[in-house]
Amino acid sequence: MCRLRSAGAALLPDDVLAEILGRLPPRGLAVSRAVCKSWRAVVDDGRLLRADLLPLSVGGIFLKFQGHKFPEYFSRPSTNKVSGHMDYLLSLDSIEYHASISGHCNGLVLLDRDDHDFVVNPATRVWAPVPPLPPTASSLLNICHCCNYIAFDPTSSPDYQVVSVPHVKCGYQLPPSVQGAEWPPSSCTMHLLSSRTNQWEERSFAREGKAIATALEMQDTMELPYSAYLNGTLYVCGQRNSVLRFVDIYTLY
Amino acid sequence: MAAPESGDGNNGAARMVTLISSDNTRFEVEAAAASLSQTLQLTILDGGGGGGDGIPLPNVDSATLSKVLEYCIKHAPAAANGGAPNATAVDRAELERFDNEFVNIDQSVLYSLIMAAHNLEIEGLQSLVAKKVADMIKGKSPMEIRRTLGFPDPTPEEQAEMNAHMLEYGWAYE
Numbered sequence: 001m002c003r004l005r006s007a008g009a010a011l012l013p014d015d016v017l018a019e020i021l022g023r024l025p026p027r028g029l030a031v032s033r034a035v036c037k038s039w040r041a042v043v044d045d046g047r048l049l050r051a052d053l054l055p056l057s058v059g060g061i062f063l064k065f066q067g068h069k070f071p072e073y074f075s076r077p078s079t080n081k082v083s084g085h086m087d088y089l090l091s092l093d094s095i096e097y098h099a100s101i102s103g104h105c106n107g108l109v110l111l112d113r114d115d116h117d118f119v120v121n122p123a124t125r126v127w128a129p130v131p132p133l134p135p136t137a138s139s140l141l142n143i144c145h146c147c148n149y150i151a152f153d154p155t156s157s158p159d160y161q162v163v164s165v166p167h168v169k170c171g172y173q174l175p176p177s178v179q180g181a182e183w184p185p186s187s188c189t190m191h192l193l194s195s196r197t198n199q200w201e202e203r204s205f206a207r208e209g210k211a212i213a214t215a216l217e218m219q220d221t222m223e224l225p226y227s228a229y230l231n232g233t234l235y236v237c238g239q240r241n242s243v244l245r246f247v248d249i250y251t252l253y
Numbered sequence: 254m255a256a257p258e259s260g261d262g263n264n265g266a267a268r269m270v271t272l273i274s275s276d277n278t279r280f281e282v283e284a285a286a287a288s289l290s291q292t293l294q295l296t297i298l299d300g301g302g303g304g305g306d307g308i309p310l311p312n313v314d315s316a317t318l319s320k321v322l323e324y325c326i327k328h329a330p331a332a333a334n335g336g337a338p339n340a341t342a343v344d345r346a347e348l349e350r351f352d353n354e355f356v357n358i359d360q361s362v363l364y365s366l367i368m369a370a371h372n373l374e375i376e377g378l379q380s381l382v383a384k385k386v387a388d389m390i391k392g393k394s395p396m397e398i399r400r401t402l403g404f405p406d407p408t409p410e411e412q413a414e415m416n417a418h419m420l421e422y423g424w425a426y427e
Contacts, residue, residue, distance in 0.1 A: 020390075
């Protein structure tokens, strides 16, 4: 018990306190556990903190070997709770396919299976298909190919987001009218998917800072399939060794 | 002599009920507004609270009750529309503005309000005040939360527990 004679907050009944704390994101809940014993009891007894969602430790790593159908999973035997065999996805159909990991973020894996993306949680074996991009009126897409990147931060929200980022196609004859166009464009409509709806939505992004090069120059190099997500900002490796920074893709709940 | 009224067949004039605070102040308010309280709703449906009777609320003082009723009166029309699916955006924006202003109050008043909303089971008010307190907590360290909410200084033992927690849940403090 928090000592008596303190202000009202320490004397709130447990169910009222639970309603208040239940509105906090996981990070806030974890911090609340430390406030005092009765708060900790409310958080723990109400199972408000979803321990299964939290980044507690590294369970293992995936490696993709040439010639193997699936990525292989390496872990220490003692932490072997995670299934590396994503063969449970096989039950989708019996056709042979190859799968590779095209992205990952805080325990979620973006799996590319014959050009269809899936979001997989290897710890829980829960997966969800990423729906195909809707057709769009944007003229950009003629000269671009889009790659999906995943953003997931269980300490601030149980939802993940997938962002579809356009890159200039390599080895593609650009129409003269767009060859000199700035890249990335000063503003751009991109598709963003939230796991809450699992539907793509259009979102406008405006470029901060200068363009890297022209569309024609961007064709020199391929983008690298890497991204990182930290504190609400998604960093994506772009072409010509650039890093694209997407701020505020998470709309907080 | 006033004709005895049965139920709500009152020629358009809204039915009124009387609520009595713990310090014996009487509040006359429309039954529709008071009925936002799940606790009071049944009594009012049974015809209670009218005339000279009044419904005593021994757990709510007059300052808190007048604040609670301010909320109920403002929200009653929207609630009568069944959660207001046909409310205009302007109406909703106005209610939101009112709500934000409404919880912009002293902490002692806020706690009385939390308890009153809880005891009277006024759903909208319960979630409004819970959200307000959650917003006060969000983004703060345990020590800052304790200060914000007026907890006493931690004992050495509590302080040690806090430090241990910071080690274990390091990611939450990044």
